[in-house]
Amino acid sequence: MSNVHSQGRSDLAHARHVEAALLEYLRGQSARHEALVIAAVGELRIRIDAADALLERADQSQSAAIAFRLAAAEAARLSGHLYFELAGRSLPRPLPDSAEPALLTQRRLLGDHYLNGAALADGQEAGSNG
C-alpha cells in the first residue's frame, strides 16, 4: 500500500469519526429538522462515500490512488468545517503517520499525468520529483 493510500485511509477514517460525532450531537438538537442542516449532513456523506468509492479502485493505478487521496482529504476537510459550523467546536485531526507530498503537489502531478502523460510514481517518489 502506497504512502498516499495510507494517508487517504487515515483521512477517510477521520471524516467518518467526525461524521459519527456530528450525528450524535445533532440527534439531541432540534436543528436536526432544519433543511440547511440536513443538506449539510448530506453533503458530508456524499464526500465520504465518494472517497470510499474511489478507495475501491485505488489499487488499480497510481492516478486512482491519488484521486482517492484527494477525495479523502476533501471529506476530512469538510467534516472538520461542518463540525465547527454546527457544533461550535473542533475535533483534532490525527497527525500523518509519515510525510507525503503536499496535496496541491499531488493535484498538479495528477493533472500533469492526464495532460502530458507524465508517469506517476508512488506518492513519496512523485513528490520528490515534483
Next chain:
Amino acid sequence: MTQSTILDLPQQARPAPRSLAHIIRSDAEAIEVAQRLAEDFAREAALRDRERRLPWDELERFSQSGLWAITVPKAYGGAGVSYVTLSEVIATISAADSSLGQLPQNHLGVLSNLGLTGSEEQKQRYYAKVLQGYRFGNAFSEARSQYVTTFQTQIRFDADTAVLDGEKAYCTGALFAHIVPVAGVDEAGHVHIALVARDAAGLTVLDTWDGFGQRITASGQVRIEGVRVPASDVVPAGKAYEQPTADGPISQIIQAAVDTGIARGAFAETLRVARQARPWVDSGLQHGWQDPLGQALIGELAWRLQAAEAILHRAAQAVDRAVAEPTEERVAEASVIVGQAKVLSTEISLEASSRLLELGGTRSVSASQGLDRFWRNARTHTLHDPVRWKYHLVGNQLLNGVKPQRHSWN
C-alpha cells in the same frame, strides 16, 4: 418561436419506423455499439448545436442500432441489460452529444414503467414494437401545475376508449417519437400513461424549445385536444409508486449518466485545448502545457470526474439490486445513491465545462469551435430537478431516518 414554425411540422415525423431495428443481444454488444455510435455522433456535434439542426438522421441510426431496446427483458426477446450497462451507454453517447444522450431518457423510463404496470398483453405488444425500432417520446410535465408531480391533463374512460385533454411542456423526444406517451389523471385522481400514435388526431407537437443548452432535443410543448386512444393503449403508470419500485431511481440515474457524459466530453476537450494553449508571459515557461497552475486545475477535475464515475457505477449497482428485489429498503438505498450520483455529476459537468474555457484561453471562446456548448448543455440539463434537494435527500435519510419520497424525480 413563430406560428409559422409551429405549423411547419417536420416531414420526417411518422407513427412507425421505416425498417426493423437491429436487436442487441448482450451487455457487451450494447457497450460496443454505443462506442461506435459515439464516434459517429461526435463528428458534427458542434455543428448540430450551432445550427440547431434537429438530429433526425442521427436518431434514426441511434434507434436502428438497437440501443433503444436494450432494457427490454430477455423473456420478451431483448437483452435485458443491467443498469450498470445502461448508464455507461448513456454516458458514452452523452460525451459525444448530450442532446442525443438525453433523447432516449423518457423512452427508457416508459419501458421501465410498462414493465411494472402494464398488462401482459401490453408488455408483449409494446416490447415487440420497441425491438422493431419504435421510439417513445414524452408528454409528461404539465405546462402550468404547481408541482412537477401534479398532473392536470385529464384522461376520461368512455367504454373501451380513453379521451385525453391537456397541455404539456418540456416534452423531450416527442417531436421525433413514433409513439408519444401522455400522462394524465382520471376522475379518481389515478395517474395513467396513454401511448398515443404520433399522427393521432388532436395531438400537436410544437417545436417551441428555445433553451440555450440541449438545443437539439426539441423539448417543446404538446397540445392534447380530445385525443382518443383504445383503453388497451393506457397503462396505470401511477401504480409504480403505490409500492416500492425502482422506477424513480431508474429515471434519475439516466439523468446522472447524461451529466457524467457531458463532464467526460468537457474534460477530454479541456485536455486538447490546454495542450495547445500558449504559456502565460509571467510564467517563464516555453509551453502552456508546462503550466503548474493549469496542471493543478486539471488534476482537480480529474479526481472529481473519477469520483462521479465511481458513484455512478455504485448507483447503477444499487438500481440493479432494487430492480431484482424491490423492497422499501432497496428502493430507498437506490434513491439515495442515485441522488449522490446526481450531485457529483452535476458538480463536475459544470466545473469541467467552465474550466475548459479558462484553460483554453480566449481563443477557446471562438464561436466556430462551439466549446461553450458543454457548459450550456450542463447548465440546462442539470436543471431537470434541483440538485440542492439531493443533498437534503441524502442527509434526511442519514440524520432522521426519513426515506426519499417515491416519485419519478427520486
